[in-house]
Amino acid sequence: MKNWYKDAFTEDYIHIYQHRNQTEATILIDRLLKFLNLPGDSLCLDLCCGFGRHLSYLLDQGINTYGLDLSQPLLENAVEIRQLSGRVILGDMRHIPFSKSFDFVFSFFSSFGYFHRDSENIQVLQEINRVLKPKGRFLIDYLNAEHxxxxxxxxxxxxxxxxxxxxxxxxxxxxxxxxxxxxxxxxxxxxxxxxSVKLYDLVDFRQLCSASNLKITHEFGDAIGKPFDIGSSRLIMVGGKIDSHLS
Ligand SMILES: C[S@@+](CC[C@H](N)C(=O)[O-])C[C@H]1O[C@@H](n2cnc3c(N)ncnc32)[C@H](O)[C@@H]1O
Known part of the structure; x- marks a missing residue:
């Protein structure tokens, strides 16, 4: 079961999680864009983009975004249904195969904490750090472990x-x-x-980020931008590199 993430995301995923659809992604992006203040010329990465529901809407909003995912069937769906050819790439989040530097890396809908060893989840954060521009930022939309x-x-x-x-x-x-x-x-x-997804809480995330030279600067409890607390439905974290003097 260690490598469960290699088998779990087939065409069936789209049917099983049909409530995690384009409408939900559109609402999330619309809300996030209100408080993220992304400059219009930002270059973004949707890490673990799946079938591209967030990616396609970011592109519709004029935000230059690429996607990475490990699932061949979900990427085929992204290309066939959402015409995302040239925008998506097959790869593993532990080895992000982009030489570009991004202004923003997004990880939407609990696409983190898939590896049983903390060191491998840290490796993902280190990769996010590596592909970010010096003042680049990341957003991780994660489950709230307590909830x-x-x-x-x-x-x-x-x-x-x-x-x-x-x-x-x-x-x-x-x-x-x-x-x-x-x-x-x-x-x-x-x-x-x-x-199987790790039940990391905010304290754990601060430690994982610090081990990856990243820092969380804001945390929210939902997509409207409500402050995070123990009863929040989600844990949405925004941050950047430790040495970028972000506030
Ligand atoms: C919960 S789904 C979320 C997909 C997308 N972010 C969304 O909200 O529709 C998690 C995604 O992570 C991808 N994934 C799983 N393990 C991966 C890995 N090691 N590297 C890259 N992507 C991976 C899966 O294929 C799947 O598309």
């Missing part, structure tokens, strides 16, 4: 027109992860997927 633990729904069943999804969730205290088993059933039969 996840307090509201864990151990089982649920969702029924759609053509398929059903059974989900089982649990906390793995040894690995400090929240884990999920998903069973999808449709005319093709039954398939199962597994997910």
């Amino acid at each position: 996840v633990k307090d509201n864990l729904r151990e089982h649920d069943l969702r029924c759609y027109d053509n398929f059903t999804v059974k989900q089982k969730r649990w906390i793995n205290s040894d690995l400090n992860t929240v884990e999920k088993e998903l069973i999808i059933e449709d005319v093709k039969g039954e398939r199962s997927y597994f997910e």
Whole structure:
């Protein structure tokens, strides 16, 4: 299960997470752009862009953005459905294959904390640091670990027109992860997927960032920009390089 992220993001992901759609991405970007003050000529990276729902809307807003993801099927969808050819690249977030320097690196919708070893998650932050311009900034849109633990729904069943999804969730205290088993059933039969995401909290993130020469400057509890607190639904962090004198 260590390399679960290599198998979990197939075409099925788009159907299972159909509520994580273009509308949700559009609302998030519209709200974020209000408080991020991105200069019009910014060059941005959507790290783990998936099928490109944020990336395509950033481009629609005139923001020069590229995307990286490890899932071939999701990138094919990005190219075929969203015409993102030339904008997306297949790669691993631990080895970002861009020689460009970015003004902003985005990580949307819990696309971090996928590696069981902290050192590998730090490696991702180090890569973000490496591809940022000296005054570049990053945004990580992550789960709020406390909220996840307090509201864990151990089982649920969702029924759609053509398929059903059974989900089982649990906390793995040894690995400090929240884990999920998903069973999808449709005319093709039954398939199962597994997910495992680190339950890093803000204190953990400050340490991981500091080990990567990054600093968190702002944290929000949702996409409207509400201050983060223990009951927030999300943990959205914005920051930059430690030595860039960001405030
Ligand atoms: C929860 S999805 C979010 C996708 C997208 N940000 C969105 O909000 O629609 C996580 C994404 O991370 C990608 N991913 C998983 N492991 C990766 C890795 N090691 N390097 C790059 N991308 C990875 C998956 O393929 C998937 O598209």
